[in-house]
Amino acid sequence: MTSSDRCRGLLRIVALGASLVAFGWAGAARAQRSAADIESARQLYNQGIDLRDHGDLKGALEKFRAAHALGNTPITGLDLCKTHAALGQPVEAREVCLGVARIPVGSAETSRSQQARVEAASVAESVRSRIAGVRLRIQGVPAGREPTVVVDRSLVPNAALGELRAVNPGMHEISARVGNGPETKASIEVREGESRDVELVVQAPLPEPATAVVAPNAQAQPLQPDAARPKKKKGNGLATAGWITGGIGVGIGAVTGLIALSARNNLDQRCTDKICGVSDHDDLREAKTWGTLSTVFFAIGGVGVGTAIIATLTHDSGSGTNAKQPARPTVTPVLGLGGAGVHGTF
CATH class of the missing domain: 2.60.40.1120 (Carboxypeptidase-like, regulatory domain)
Structure with missing residues (x-):
């Protein structure tokens, strides 16, 4: 066998393989279309023919397009192509007509379908110049x-x-x-x-806006010079400490006073003409101690309350400007063993 004979044999095998592939595609395409698809395509195609005969080319175009999507036959493709051409759409007409040639040839294709292929190729060439x-x-x-x-x-x-x-x-x-x-x-x-x-x-694009992170519901505030910018309100720590000290002092003084008063009432019942026996000396000493503690804590509470009142009346909230403020009175509580008081400048 010569080399030319071997080449011809290979070409026959390639051609046979291509034919088998084409028939396989055709069978797959037919298998994908159900009986409902084919019947719907047939009805849509007949409706398109009727609309075209009555001069409604746009309505016929929609029917032919739907019929071709369902049936995909040379006949539906040809009428869709010719309707595009009649509507002055040669671009779409040529594409559909060329697509008819790409439809696989079925084993039972009718002569009408074969004629549609030939006519579609002719229409594709005729619309090219348009x-x-x-x-x-x-x-x-x-x-x-x-x-x-x-x-x-x-x-x-x-x-x-x-x-x-x-x-x-x-x-x-x-x-x-x-x-x-x-x-x-x-x-x-x-x-x-x-x-x-x-x-x-074309014109150059606009510059991209700067992205700013703004807190929700936040409103922009104009900048203020330091002299006109309000100061942050200052807390009154001295008044707060005075009220706390006063409250604790008065509270403890009241409790210890009640204890001392109760102890004295018990002694008055046991002692005659304020003369107590030796057995009552410890109770007497305890009652005096509670009385002294009550007095001291009442004094501390009074100093705390007084300090709080004075600090509140003389406190600067800081809402003004940076102007120099006059010296304010100062109050400092002084506590010692057996006594209490205040020291300050006014």
């Missing part, structure tokens, strides 16, 4: 940035900018922008088979 084109040129794009270009609500890839873009005859809306910059718009009209260049000048 397709218009626009070439987009975007100017003013900053270095390192890419524009966003939209034609008839379809985004144009940046790689395709500057190349001829196929469009249907008629009016077209074009817009371009860079980032958050202002949008540049243009409206153009092209005739069948016409090609036009469109130039759009």
Whole structure:
């Protein structure tokens, strides 16, 4: 066997494999369509024919599109293609007609379907000359940035900018922008088979606003000079300490006083003419001790209350300005064994 014979044998094997793959795809495509899909496609197709015969091409287009999505046969594809062409949409018409050739050939395909394939190829060629084109040129794009270009609500890839873009005859809306910059718009009209260049000048994007973290419900306050800025209110620690000391002193003094009074009443019942026996001397000494403690704590409480009152009356809240304040009176409690008092300047 020569080398040429071996090559021909390999080509036959490749062709046979390709045919098997094609038949497998066709069977898979048919298996994916249920009886409900086929019947629905048939009804939609007949409705499209009826609408087209009555002059409603837009209504017929929707019916043919739905029928072709369900059936995907050369017949539904051909009528969808021809309706696009009748509506002045050669771009869509050519794509659908070329798609008919890509439909796998079924083992039981009818002669009508075969004729539809031939006619679809013919229509695809006939509408090619009717397709218009626009070439987009975007100017003013900053270095390192890419524009966003939209034609008839379809985004144009940046790689395709500057190349001829196929469009249907008629009016077209074009817009371009860079980032958050202002949008540049243009409206153009092209005739069948016409090609036009469109130039759009975009503006640089606006600078990004600075991001500031603001606390919820916070309101901006104008800056104030130190002289006019109100001071933070100061606490009155001396008054607080005085009230606490006074409260504790009066409280303990009252308790110890009650204990001393109770002890004295017991002694008065046992002693005659304020003369007590030897057995009562310890109770007498204890009663005097409680009385002394009561007096001392009452004195401490009085000093604390007095200090608190004076500190409250002379306290500066700090709400004024930085002006020099006059000297204020000061009060300092003095406590000692067996006595208490206050020392201060007024």
